[in-house]
Amino acid sequence: MKNIVKALLGSAAxxxxxxxxxxxxxxxxxxxxxxxCGVNTGLIGFSAPDDQGNWKGLDVDFCRAVAAAxxxxxxxxxxxxxxxxxxxxxxxxxxxxxxxxxxTWTISRDTALGLNFAGVTYYDGQGFMINAKKLEGINSALQxxxxxxxxxxxxxxxLNLADYFxxxxxxxxxxxxxxxxxxxAAYDAGRCDVYTTDQSGLYAVRLNxxxxxxxxxxxxxxxxxxxGPAVRHGDDQWFDIVKWVYYALVNAEELGISQANLEEKMNxxxxxxxxxxxxxxGTKLGTDLGLTNDFAVRAIKHVGNYGEIFERNVGAxxxxxxxxxxxxxxxxxxxQYGMPIR
Amino acid sequence: MATPQSTVEGxxxxxxxxxxPRVRGIAYQVLVFAGLVALIYWIIGNTTAxxxxxxxxSGFDFLQGRAGFDIxxxxxxxxxxxxxxxxxxxxxLNTLRVAIVGIITATIIGFIIGIGRLSKNWLINRICLVYVxxxxxxxxxxxxxxxxxxxxxxxxxxxxxxxLPLGSYLNSRGLYFPxxxxxxxxxxxxxxxxxxxxxxxxxxxxxxxRQMATGEQFPVFWTSVAxxxxxxxxxxxxxxxxxxxxxxxxxxFNLRGGIQVRPEFLALYLAxxxxxxxxxxxxxxxxxxxxxxxxxxxxxxxxxxxxxxxxLVIIPQALRIIIPPLTSQYLNLTKNSSLAVAIGYxxxxxxxxxxxxxxxxxxxxxxIWLVVYLGLSLGTxxxxxxxxxxxxxxxR
Numbered sequence: 001m002k003n004i005v006k007a008l009l010g011s012a013a014x015x016x017x018x019x020x021x022x023x024x025x026x027x028x029x030x031x032x033x034x035x036x037c038g039v040n041t042g043l044i045g046f047s048a049p050d051d052q053g054n055w056k057g058l059d060v061d062f063c064r065a066v067a068a069a070x071x072x073x074x075x076x077x078x079x080x081x082x083x084x085x086x087x088x089x090x091x092x093x094x095x096x097x098x099x100x101x102x103x104t105w106t107i108s109r110d111t112a113l114g115l116n117f118a119g120v121t122y123y124d125g126q127g128f129m130i131n132a133k134k135l136e137g138i139n140s141a142l143q144x145x146x147x148x149x150x151x152x153x154x155x156x157x158x159l160n161l162a163d164y165f166x167x168x169x170x171x172x173x174x175x176x177x178x179x180x181x182x183x184x185a186a187y188d189a190g191r192c193d194v195y196t197t198d199q200s201g202l203y204a205v206r207l208n209x210x211x212x213x214x215x216x217x218x219x220x221x222x223x224x225x226x227x228g229p230a231v232r233h234g235d236d237q238w239f240d241i242v243k244w245v246y247y248a249l250v251n252a253e254e255l256g257i258s259q260a261n262l263e264e265k266m267n268x269x270x271x272x273x274x275x276x277x278x279x280x281x282g283t284k285l286g287t288d289l290g291l292t293n294d295f296a297v298r299a300i301k302h303v304g305n306y307g308e309i310f311e312r313n314v315g316a317x318x319x320x321x322x323x324x325x326x327x328x329x330x331x332x333x334x335x336q337y338g339m340p341i342r
Numbered sequence: 343m344a345t346p347q348s349t350v351e352g353x354x355x356x357x358x359x360x361x362x363p364r365v366r367g368i369a370y371q372v373l374v375f376a377g378l379v380a381l382i383y384w385i386i387g388n389t390t391a392x393x394x395x396x397x398x399x400s401g402f403d404f405l406q407g408r409a410g411f412d413i414x415x416x417x418x419x420x421x422x423x424x425x426x427x428x429x430x431x432x433x434x435l436n437t438l439r440v441a442i443v444g445i446i447t448a449t450i451i452g453f454i455i456g457i458g459r460l461s462k463n464w465l466i467n468r469i470c471l472v473y474v475x476x477x478x479x480x481x482x483x484x485x486x487x488x489x490x491x492x493x494x495x496x497x498x499x500x501x502x503x504x505x506l507p508l509g510s511y512l513n514s515r516g517l518y519f520p521x522x523x524x525x526x527x528x529x530x531x532x533x534x535x536x537x538x539x540x541x542x543x544x545x546x547x548x549x550x551x552r553q554m555a556t557g558e559q560f561p562v563f564w565t566s567v568a569x570x571x572x573x574x575x576x577x578x579x580x581x582x583x584x585x586x587x588x589x590x591x592x593x594x595f596n597l598r599g600g601i602q603v604r605p606e607f608l609a610l611y612l613a614x615x616x617x618x619x620x621x622x623x624x625x626x627x628x629x630x631x632x633x634x635x636x637x638x639x640x641x642x643x644x645x646x647x648x649x650x651x652x653x654l655v656i657i658p659q660a661l662r663i664i665i666p667p668l669t670s671q672y673l674n675l676t677k678n679s680s681l682a683v684a685i686g687y688x689x690x691x692x693x694x695x696x697x698x699x700x701x702x703x704x705x706x707x708x709x710i711w712l713v714v715y716l717g718l719s720l721g722t723x724x725x726x727x728x729x730x731x732x733x734x735x736x737x738r
Contacts, residue, residue: 085699092704113702134499135595147595148515153692154699159410162422173515173596174412175606177686178695186686189495190514191605193595234395 025097025231025238026070026290034076037063038096041081041180044204045314045322046102046122055079058313059100062121062229062246065303066098069245069295074302083179085154088113091232098242100229102198104156114233118243121228121306122314123326123335125221126160127199129206133214135193141220145170150192153178157197160223184208198225203320237290244289248296250338251276252305254329259304262297276341285341296341306336389705404701405430411696413688415604426697433693434714440611440689441676441718447615448675449668452622457652459627470623477620482678485617490609490685497605500596509589509600517603518590525584534577538570545569606687610679618675625667629660661733669726673719680715690714 029035039047039059047057060079067077080096091099092114102124103109105117128141138144141164151158153176165172175192177183187195188209195205199221206212229246231239252258255273257265265273274280278293286293303309307329314322328334359365393400405427412422417435420428458470477485494514498504503513511518524531542565549560578585590600633656641651682689691711698707 085695088699088702089704092702108700109702143594146593146598153686154696158412158696159422159700162410162412166422172412174414175686176411176414176688176692176696178683178692182684182686185491189491190499191494 025235026241029070029097033071034078035063035067035070035098036080036096037066037077038080038082038087038090038099038101039063040101041083043102043180043201044207045200045318045320046204047079047081047100056313058122058309059102059229061303061309061313062249063098063100065249065299065309066242066245068302069241069248069291069299072298072302083154084152085178088115091115091230094232097238098229098231102201102227103230105226105228105230106156109230115230116233116239118229118231118239119246120226120335121246122200122226124198124200124225124227126157126196126223126225127202127221128218129195129202129215130193130218131190131214132216133211134190139218141218141222142168142170144172144194146172147194148173148175148192149194149196150175150177150183150187151196152176152180152183155197156223156225161196164222198227200314200320200322203322207319241289241291244341245295245299246306247338248276248299248341249303249306249309250329250336251341252296252300253307253336254331254338257300257305258308259300262300266297272341393705400703400705402706404697404703404706407701409697410700413693414686415607415688426701429693429697430690430710433688433690436607436687436693437676437679437682437689437691437714438718440607440614440679440682440687444611444614444618444675444679445672447611448618448622448671451615451619453626455619455623456626457630459623460630474620474623477617478624480617482613482617483681483684486609486613486681486685489613490605493609494605500592503592503597509587511590511597513597514605515596515602516605517608518597519601519603520587520589521600523586523588525586527581528584530577530581531574531584534573534575535570538573541569541573542566604687606682606685609685610682610687614675614678617678618671621671621674622668625664625671626660628667629662629664630656632663633659658733662730662735665726665730665733669723669730672722672726676718676722677715 037060039055039057042048043057045057047055047059050056063077063079064074068074070076080090082090082096082099082101087099087101087103088109090096099115100121102122103117104124105120109115110117128144130138130144132138145165149161149172151161151174158174158176161172161174172194175186177186183195183197184205186192187205195202197205199217202217206215206217209215229242231242255265255270255276257273257276266277266279268274268277268279271280275283275285277297278286278295283293286295289295292298304312307324310324310327311317314320315324324332324334326335328336330337390400405425407426408422409424409426409429410422411429413420413429413432415436416432417439418428418432420432455470455473458466459474461467461470497512497514500513500515503511503518506512509520545560545565546562549562553559588599590597590602592598637655637659638651641655646654679689680691683692683695686692694707694711698704701707
């Protein structure tokens with residue numbers, strides 16, 4: 001029922017929006033004093049509330065970086081937890097300003113759904129997890145024919161799953177839930193043999209299972225899942241802001257600017273550093289974006305560079321311990337590549 | 343209305359148009375209607391403009407697209423290659439299935455509990471009271487969760503399935519039955535069944551007439567059992583037992599073969615039936631109590647036994663009180679079936695939600711939901727109204 005209501009409200013909102021709200025999202029955001037950010041309902045490492053009720057995670061930190069760049073305050077952001085099914089309606093109808101909810105960038109979402117993806121904050125791929133104790137001898141996804149597979153509704157995961165089993169002439173029985181927590185509970189209760197979602201998600205889910213050590217993630221990665229923040233069509237300025245906050249964070253890592261050495265780098269002579277931090281004389285890079293010239297300083301000061309955000313939430317400093325892998329900088333063999341700030 | 347003639351000829355004072363009640367009435371209606379049209383026009387125009395601005399495609403063409411996702415529970419053939427329209431149809435059938443079997447079960451349980459509430463036996467009376475109070479006062483979503491997670495977590499994995507009689511199994515993946523594989527000539531069995539039912543119908547009519555005319559009774563019940571059970575059995579034996587079974591068997595992961603009833607369906611079906619039955623029980627009790635006491639006394643005076651007086655005198659009169667509120671319970675059950683999304687039963691809301699998410703066609707999908715649920719409810723209500731009209735007191 002709640003979901004019908006939500007969907008109804010969403011489509012009613014699309015129908016009722018009197019003034020084109022998206023014309024100047026930045027003005028709206030400044031007027032209300034915070035960024036409204038759509039996040040996952042509870043995916044450890046990406047967006048989940050901790051035991052004090054503070055939102056934590058990579059997707060959350062990205063929203064904080066946007067808020068910091070605008071308001072110089074990482075707390076000037078409010079989070080709307082969204083299920084996979086509700087997320088796009090929430091963004092389209094203007095309920096949220098940014099959707100930072102481990103959302104895969106695809107062509108149809110860019111076009112038919114009317115979204116603009118600002119970048120890829122995490123390169124992921126879909127994997128499978130099984131209970132190795134109950135299913136001994138299974139060590140490849142190709143042995144899964146006949147299995148019951150738990151999956152979340154309305155995700156690319158659901159579609160990749162169908163494609164993979166069809167391509168390999170295997171059968172399966174989908175057990176589909178709308179909410180992430182429901183999928184977890186059902187898998188933990190033994191309703192299905194296999195859990196499938198993005199691999200980073202599998203590691204996060206495993207931490208919360210009754211016996212995490214019984215479960216293994218199978219080696220196959222069956223899809224490309226570039227996850228990133230998205231905004232609505234129709235407001236180029238807001239799109240630019242979200243995009244360049246992301247690139248600023250990546251460039252900061254490339255240039256070795258971190259939360260710790262930010263003060264010192266403010267006096268740097270390196271022209272690249274000066275452009276990024278807005279210390280170059282007569283620079284208009286930040287104001288042309290509609291922000292202040294020190295927008296990158298503000299973001300880095302409060303949440304750190306891309307590498308710091310990664311390590312803190314999903315990397316070595318987190319319970320997930322995911323290695324940088326393809327999410328390393330391009331200079332280190334990864335795919336993270338900050339477009340030039342000049 | 344004040345016509346010019348009447349003012350000229352008659353002495354009646356001229357009423358200004360503004361104060362003429364009929365003119366005013368019409369004017370108000372025109373105003374309201376115009377306002378409504380303007381509102382609808384504004385909503386449609388605004389929606390179209392907003393959709394275009396956000397570059398969201400609209401229209402129902404998306405129903406032809408390839409769905410790409412699988413559905414676990416389907417009454418008709420469906421695969422990820424089917425269209426979105428097909429996916430919605432599968433969801434619709436699933437909604438219909440759980441609503442129909444739920445309504446039947448809820449009615450049966452509700453009648454039993456409702457009559458039980460009136461029993462003079464203290465224990466039966468109290469048990470029924472507890473049932474009603476428990477199920478009536480818990481939100482239906484919790485009842486569904488109870489059946490799903492509560493019962494599911496107790497059931498064993500497929501490898502340790504509970505053996506039930508007749509080659510059936512129960513485990514956390516559901517209830518498995520052997521599948522009937524009918525052989526050659528099996529259609530004769532069906533013919534036997536149909537003939538049995540038709541004959542029973544005529545025997546009943548004949549027996550009723552004879553009783554009205556002569557007062558003699560005829561054992562209709564046993565004759566019906568013999569006809570409906572016997573004719574198909576005879577056909578079955580004559581055609582040489584054309585039936586074999588496909589038993590569910592354990593494979594690597596799950597049981598294969600046979601018929602599987604998934605736990606999502608079971609949980610939703612049981613929860614909705616038990617929940618709605620509590621309300622139906624109270625309606626039945628109210629209906630029976632609503633029949634005046636003189637009726638049962640009169641029935642006793644005529645020498646009817648208590649079962650007969652219930653069946654022939656009380657219930658037919660009680661039904662007139664029961665049917666209208668019963669209709670609204672049926673509608674409630676149908677609408678509550680959309681709670682299925684909570685436990686992953688692929689009903690219309692679930693498959694529609696996935697379609698909405700994959701295609702982004704929020705307005706179209708929501709419109710389909712509204713139309714389908716409205717249609718289902720109006721259909722049920724229409725059927726019940728027809729039944730109600732048949733049961734209504736015929737005034738002579």
